[in-house]
Amino acid sequence: MKTPGAKPVAGASERLNEARISQKVIDSFAGTDDPRLRRIMQRLVHHLHAFVSEVELSEEEWRAGIDFLTATGQACDGKVRQEFILLSDVLGVSMLVDAINHRASEAASESTVLGPFYIPGMPERGYGEDMALTAGEPALVQGKVLDCAGQPLPGAVLDVWQTAANGMYSGQDTDQPSANLRGRYRCDAQGRFAIRTLVPVSYPIPTDGPVGRLLEATARHPWRPAHLHFMIAAPGYHQLVTHLFNEEDPYLDSDAVFGVKDSLRVAYRLRSADDPLAAEFGFQGGFHHACHDFVLEPR
Numbered sequence: 001m002k003t004p005g006a007k008p009v010a011g012a013s014e015r016l017n018e019a020r021i022s023q024k025v026i027d028s029f030a031g032t033d034d035p036r037l038r039r040i041m042q043r044l045v046h047h048l049h050a051f052v053s054e055v056e057l058s059e060e061e062w063r064a065g066i067d068f069l070t071a072t073g074q075a076c077d078g079k080v081r082q083e084f085i086l087l088s089d090v091l092g093v094s095m096l097v098d099a100i101n102h103r104a105s106e107a108a109s110e111s112t113v114l115g116p117f118y119i120p121g122m123p124e125r126g127y128g129e130d131m132a133l134t135a136g137e138p139a140l141v142q143g144k145v146l147d148c149a150g151q152p153l154p155g156a157v158l159d160v161w162q163t164a165a166n167g168m169y170s171g172q173d174t175d176q177p178s179a180n181l182r183g184r185y186r187c188d189a190q191g192r193f194a195i196r197t198l199v200p201v202s203y204p205i206p207t208d209g210p211v212g213r214l215l216e217a218t219a220r221h222p223w224r225p226a227h228l229h230f231m232i233a234a235p236g237y238h239q240l241v242t243h244l245f246n247e248e249d250p251y252l253d254s255d256a257v258f259g260v261k262d263s264l265r266v267a268y269r270l271r272s273a274d275d276p277l278a279a280e281f282g283f284q285g286g287f288h289h290a291c292h293d294f295v296l297e298p299r
């Protein structure tokens, strides 16, 4: 029975039903001046609403999602911990954005994710200088930076970073000097670079925050295969952000952030103290040696 004085109930066609709410929100962005922003917001609403409708999100699940995103923001410290990048990484969005934005020619080196642990402004290091200030398995990484025709790019700069033997980056681990296992190397006149460092180790992405809880709840492991990060720049060429992965790592096929590409696998081969490279680069004992050439694409 109707309450006396109540307004008439709207007919079914007039109710703000599931389909109408979605279209109404999409239409609310129609007046956005910037056409790119308008397209992004309207398509975001389209896909977000389609997702909510498809899974028939409960109110409890909606609340859990809000709490998760809130915790993700709260886990960011404004320095080295960036939980939203981590979330993007484990959902494969970082690799998808990378793939869309770096459709390089077949001749150029493949890119992969930047990751959340890059720190700009690290020390300039000389040819073959050791960037390891902590102990580990000594290594030498050598190669050239080339253009797509195979010509060397003298003066190309390689910004390089990796974890220490404990699987943590400087900045993340307050016991390490900030410049540990980080540095900027410049190619010589033949386009060659030489980096003294440590053999990289597999490491888990941080699991003490909401992203770690997400992986645990979905039976996914947090490990990344051992790798060395590179950001390579030369005037007139597209910057290349990539990794080199140890080819025998057990996590190559299940990287928590989906960053592995076959062309970025490299062998760290054991060399003895008698090897001529030991004397050239000052190794006192045996060391591991990896070689890889990078190819940059012209702008």
Ligand SMILES: [Fe+2]
Binding pocket: 115, 117, 224, 227, 229
């Ligand atoms: Fe990394």
